[in-house]
Amino acid sequence: MKLNYLIITALFGVLFSFSSCEPTDEVLSTDPSISLIFSQDTVFFDTLYTSKEDENIDMSSIAQRFTVYNPSSNAVNISEISLNDPNDVYSLLINGDASSSVDNTFLRGGDSMIIVAEANIPYENQTTIREFNADVNLFTNGNKQSVILNAFGEDPYYVAGGNVVIGDVVWDPGRTYLLIDSLYITEGSSLTINAGSKLVFDNAAKIQVSGSLQLLGTPQDTIRLESKRLDGKYENSPGQWGGVIFDSLSNNNKIYGSHIKNSTYGLYIYHPDNDDVIDLDIQNSTIENVSLVGVSSIKADVRIVNTIISHTVSYAFAQASGGVCEFLYNTIVNENTGYYRDVPSVAFESILDDKQGNEEIKLTCTNNIVWGSLSNEFNVSNGVSITNLTNNIIKTTSDDYSENNILNQDPYFRYPYSYNFTLADDSPARGKAVNIPNITIDQIGNPRTTTPDIGALQWVEELKE
Numbered sequence: 298m299k300l301n302y303l304i305i306t307a308l309f310g311v312l313f314s315f316s317s318c319e320p321t322d323e324v325l326s327t328d329p330s331i332s333l334i335f336s337q338d339t340v341f342f343d344t345l346y347t348s349k350e351d352e353n354i355d356m357s358s359i360a361q362r363f364t365v366y367n368p369s370s371n372a373v374n375i376s377e378i379s380l381n382d383p384n385d386v387y388s389l390l391i392n393g394d395a396s397s398s399v400d401n402t403f404l405r406g407g408d409s410m411i412i413v414a415e416a417n418i419p420y421e422n423q424t425t426i427r428e429f430n431a432d433v434n435l436f437t438n439g440n441k442q443s444v445i446l447n448a449f450g451e452d453p454y455y456v457a458g459g460n461v462v463i464g465d466v467v468w469d470p471g472r473t474y475l476l477i478d479s480l481y482i483t484e485g486s487s488l489t490i491n492a493g494s495k496l497v498f499d500n501a502a503k504i505q506v507s508g509s510l511q512l513l514g515t516p517q518d519t520i521r522l523e524s525k526r527l528d529g530k531y532e533n534s535p536g537q538w539g540g541v542i543f544d545s546l547s548n549n550n551k552i553y554g555s556h557i558k559n560s561t562y563g564l565y566i567y568h569p570d571n572d573d574v575i576d577l578d579i580q581n582s583t584i585e586n587v588s589l590v591g592v593s594s595i596k597a598d599v600r601i602v603n604t605i606i607s608h609t610v611s612y613a614f615a616q617a618s619g620g621v622c623e624f625l626y627n628t629i630v631n632e633n634t635g636y637y638r639d640v641p642s643v644a645f646e647s648i649l650d651d652k653q654g655n656e657e658i659k660l661t662c663t664n665n666i667v668w669g670s671l672s673n674e675f676n677v678s679n680g681v682s683i684t685n686l687t688n689n690i691i692k693t694t695s696d697d698y699s700e701n702n703i704l705n706q707d708p709y710f711r712y713p714y715s716y717n718f719t720l721a722d723d724s725p726a727r728g729k730a731v732n733i734p735n736i737t738i739d740q741i742g743n744p745r746t747t748t749p750d751i752g753a754l755q756w757v758e759e760l761k762e
Contacts, residue, residue: 322405323406325373332437333442338445339444340447342449345451346473348417349420349455360414365411376400376436377399377435378412378433378435380433381434386416386429387415416429418448424472453472456476460478461481461483464486466487467488474495477499479539483507488509488511491520492513496522500525500537500538503541506541512551515742521556522541523559524537533585545567547576550578551580553579560587560588562587563609564577567596567597568596569619575598577594577599578600579600579602579604580602585605590614591613598622599620599621601623603625605627605630608716610634617658620656627666628754629666630718631674632669632670634670639671645677663686664751668690675693688701688730689703709723709724710724718753720754720756726752732745
């Protein structure tokens with residue numbers, strides 16, 4: 298009996314010792330030498346467009362987060378987490394709670410927590426970009442540590458509420474033009490946008506043209522038309538705004554020195570008429586990351602020169618049902634896009650039908666590169682009258698274009714994965730173009746030599762660092 302009693306007593310002692318043993322990571326330490334570790338010491342929001350509450354325009358930033366680590370083997374009590382924001386533009390989400398200040402946060406040893414920050418900067422109608430800083434302060438065992446929040450705020454010119462252009466209007470560079478809603482240019486009216494201007498579009502916003510649109514950028518000072526979001530995965534994501542749409546009433550449209558990206562259409566024109574006057578003139582421009590067609594021309598007279606079109610889900614350039622097309626010194630590339638594609642990059646077709654008023658397409662296609670991941674990237678179908686089709690590099694399954702063109706030879710771009718389509722030193726495009734009167738420079742202003750290169754960009758020697 299005595300032996301059994303001793304065994305039972307010892308067993309209870311062991312059980313009691315286990316039950317009273319607290320895990321080390323839950324033992325609270327007040328050691329002032331313990332410092333928290335942050336995933337970053339500054340949270341950057343880059344440049345944000347400001348919000349106009351009086352017009353219900355909310356331009357809150359995307360959420361940015363940082364992680365707080367406790368490197369100690371013991372727990373700590375963060376006695377206070379608080380936001381010091383002199384401009385009142387930031388808000389916090391601390392462990393799931395929306396608050397600018399939280400007391401007594403228990404953080405186990407080796408554990409971490411997430412703090413989420415957002416910025417919403419009010420509109421002040423200022424011409425300069427302003428910087429906004431705030432501190433997230435954490436107090437642990439008498440120590441204060443901080444993470445900086447940093448953002449820049451820009452007051453754009455907002456185009457909202459179904460804005461309509463009536464008369465002759467000019468937009469000059471300076472502050473960004475942010476189109477919350479679509480812009481409509483009425484018949485007989487014109488919008489001229491001068492070099493260096495920047496247009497940013499909210500989701501589904503577009504420019505609809507019944508009058509005249511003239512984007513007058515230069516090789517040295519381009520005009521940008523792009524999506525509102527360019528962060529992370531949105532930087533090169535197509536379909537974020539509607540594009541530029543020209544209807545049958547429009548005329549004298551010029552797209553010079555412009556960079557159009559991340560849209561549904563790049564440029565779309567429907568313009569049946571009985572003349573050969575150019576309805577849409579595109580020069581020295583770039584169109585990229587388009588969810589439908591880069592340039593779609595139906596029955597229109599179009600001239601496109603020194604232009605790069607790349608990364609389109611559907612056609613890069615398509616002409617249908619008639620019209621004149623002068624296609625000169627362009628670089629069309631749809632390789633390594635990451636999109637599923639089942640149509641060629643460039644296509645011309647007119648199904649002649651008197652009831653629909655379709656006519657022949659009059660095509661001049663000279664000094665172009667048409668390249669991509671499909672075996673056939675160039676298609677000329679029915680109803681096309683070819684004035685000239687020479688000195689092009691074409692990826693194709695057809696032998697119809699073999700005379701005076703280079704077929705299925707890789708044009709060799711220097712850095713195509715980064716949207717840089719300058720010609721490599723060993724490119725077969727070098728010196729293989731034919732001179733075209735009045736086209737004396739390439740897309741970015743380099744002179745065309747006496748033996749020019751095929752494509753939008755003339756080869757230049759790469760500068761070595």
